[in-house]
Amino acid sequence: MIRHRLGDDFILITQHDHAQLSGRLAERVGNALFSAPTPFQETVDGIALHDCGWPLHDDNPTLNPQGQPLHVLESPMSVATRVWGESVRGATEKSPWSGLLVSLHVLALSSLAQSRDQSPHERFKDARDLFDLNKFQHKQVEHQQALRKALDLRTDVPLRLGLAEPGTGAREDLLLFAYHLLKAMDRISLDACSGEDLFDQVEVVYPRPGAAPVTLRIKHPAHFELAVDPWPFDEPLLSFEVPARRVPAQKYGGEEEFRRVYHAAPAAPVTVAIRRV
Numbered sequence: 001m002i003r004h005r006l007g008d009d010f011i012l013i014t015q016h017d018h019a020q021l022s023g024r025l026a027e028r029v030g031n032a033l034f035s036a037p038t039p040f041q042e043t044v045d046g047i048a049l050h051d052c053g054w055p056l057h058d059d060n061p062t063l064n065p066q067g068q069p070l071h072v073l074e075s076p077m078s079v080a081t082r083v084w085g086e087s088v089r090g091a092t093e094k095s096p097w098s099g100l101l102v103s104l105h106v107l108a109l110s111s112l113a114q115s116r117d118q119s120p121h122e123r124f125k126d127a128r129d130l131f132d133l134n135k136f137q138h139k140q141v142e143h144q145q146a147l148r149k150a151l152d153l154r155t156d157v158p159l160r161l162g163l164a165e166p167g168t169g170a171r172e173d174l175l176l177f178a179y180h181l182l183k184a185m186d187r188i189s190l191d192a193c194s195g196e197d198l199f200d201q202v203e204v205v206y207p208r209p210g211a212a213p214v215t216l217r218i219k220h221p222a223h224f225e226l227a228v229d230p231w232p233f234d235e236p237l238l239s240f241e242v243p244a245r246r247v248p249a250q251k252y253g254g255e256e257e258f259r260r261v262y263h264a265a266p267a268a269p270v271t272v273a274i275r276r277v
Helices: 015-027 040-048 077-094 096-116 127-150 170-193 255-264
Strands: 002-006 009-013 201-205 214-222 225-229 237-242 245-248 270-276
Touching (some): 002 170, 015 170, 015 237, 040 096, 040 170, 077 096, 096 170, 170 225, 170 270, 245 255
Parallel strands (some): 225 270
Antiparallel strands (some): 002 009, 009 245, 201 214, 214 225, 237 270
């Protein structure tokens, strides 16, 4: 769930709807500088499905310790590993390439969460949480090895979080291109939907397989609007309607109360605009 404060309300956008926006953005990538997704449909599907496990949480959303709707960036490991694993399962059902992209994505997220943890009393409530995260990571590595074999990708080269070094080979460079495209579309969509300015840049984005990476710079001119440079899309302005619900911005007394309010809230879609600098 993405929580966006707007006046006296929270605008709530589910993770799967945010991911669907990522996929719609990916469909529009391609110009003189940036290649279109390759392979097109499998890559777009992976990007659009990268959070397809989140309905496990967002259909019955929870609260943070302050009694506010839980924002995705506040998710405890007990929520994160469950929805990450389901996202990989759903994407893999679509195609091995889509599943590999999503597995790479959640493995990177799990590593980031682990490296950011400063206290066992913050994200890891006890040793079991850390043990479960380690099990999740090992399972993803094994899953990626199986998908690599199915896709005729190499299994005999050093990998870091499932990815080979640039220049290892054409197929590995293609995977780097597609994975970092997922990362870029995810961050642009997440940033555009969120109430806070999350990113001022997205590093290491490959404009085409085998090319040197570039950094996308992001500006935040207004709510639900971003400006991006260099521009990866096929038109100078993209606009999309994203499903959302609007609930009062308040501290809720408990999850049962909040869920009643959330499920009773009418649809309140928002328009997200991504423009060229």
